[in-house]
Amino acid sequence: MNKIMPSMFTVRDPIQHQALRRPVAQKFSMSSIKALEPFADECTKILVDSLKDLEGESVDLGVWLQWYAFDVIGAITFQRRFGFMETRQDFKGMIADIEMVLQYAGTIGQVPALHPWLVGNLWLSKFLAAQPFVKVPDPLRTIVQFTQQCIDDYDSEPVEMHGDRPDFLAWLRNEEKRGKPMLNRDMINHLSNNLLAGSDTTAISLRAIVYYVVQNPTVYRKLQNEIDEADQAGKFSEYVTYAECLELGYL
Numbered sequence: 001m002n003k004i005m006p007s008m009f010t011v012r013d014p015i016q017h018q019a020l021r022r023p024v025a026q027k028f029s030m031s032s033i034k035a036l037e038p039f040a041d042e043c044t045k046i047l048v049d050s051l052k053d054l055e056g057e058s059v060d061l062g063v064w065l066q067w068y069a070f071d072v073i074g075a076i077t078f079q080r081r082f083g084f085m086e087t088r089q090d091f092k093g094m095i096a097d098i099e100m101v102l103q104y105a106g107t108i109g110q111v112p113a114l115h116p117w118l119v120g121n122l123w124l125s126k127f128l129a130a131q132p133f134v135k136v137p138d139p140l141r142t143i144v145q146f147t148q149q150c151i152d153d154y155d156s157e158p159v160e161m162h163g164d165r166p167d168f169l170a171w172l173r174n175e176e177k178r179g180k181p182m183l184n185r186d187m188i189n190h191l192s193n194n195l196l197a198g199s200d201t202t203a204i205s206l207r208a209i210v211y212y213v214v215q216n217p218t219v220y221r222k223l224q225n226e227i228d229e230a231d232q233a234g235k236f237s238e239y240v241t242y243a244e245c246l247e248l249g250y251l
């Protein structure tokens with residue numbers, strides 16, 4: 001506790017980076033990622049059904065795409081959706097927390113000399129935390145606590161319930177059984193990295209795709225035609241997966 005933990009995003013030493021990366025690299029291979037696709041499909045269905053439900057109302061698609069991305073990340077990391085889309089709200093304020101971290105990182109990235117005097121100052125953090133009337137924001141706490149909760153829940157379940165789970169948490173625990181033990185802090189580091197690295201990035205990419213397709217009528221028409229043709233040819237079921245697109249030669 002109260003010690004700075006290096007992550008794949010923060011280390012600058014290539015040897016240290018390699019050491020952090022090695023235990024999880026295989027999980028980011030194409031075949032492993034494709035095995036996670038049903039989790040995304042499940043979320044796509046919830047997104048589409050929710051938007052159908054909201055037909056006629058004005059919705060902020062940017063917000064929905066972020067909820068969608070975050071739910072997919074929860075599903076692939078812990079086999080547990082956060083429920084952003086089902087509850088239609090920022091689950092435990094995680095999106096706001098990440099926003100706060102990014103605001104800080106964005107500013108401090110420009111003026112790194114300030115960091116040792118602010119969040120990077122452990123003495124100051126401890127001092128402020130000990131003050132009864134000062135509420136110090138700790139935006140990563142919820143994400144770390146949630147990650148720990150998911151690990152604890154997984155460990156307390158009967159082994160028979162785990163089946164052949166392809167999510168990151170189950171995969172890391174199986175790696176341990178194969179003789180590659182991992183400290184709890186490293187487990188939290190890798191799993192919470194997914195939440196921090198994978199939600200905003202995916203949401204922003206999805207928003208950009210929608211925005212630019214809508215902005216560009218030629219691209220919009222081309223995409224619409226491709227989808228219509230494939231649909232009329234009966235090639236697509238209601239939800240087309242990446243694997244099916246590959247099989248059909250669309251990618």
Ligand code: HEM
Nearest residue numbers: 008009017021073076193194195197198199201202203205
């Ligand atoms: C469209 C979505 C995404 C974008 C644009 C994106 C972008 C990036 C970028 C620019 C880096 C830094 C690469 C470098 O420093 O060489 C990175 C690293 C990383 N990303 Fe993503 N990312 C996306 C989705 C995801 C998802 C979904 C996950 C996890 C589930 C993820 C996990 C990671 C991890 C763990 C690293 C560190 C890799 C390393 O240091 O070796 N990313 N990503």
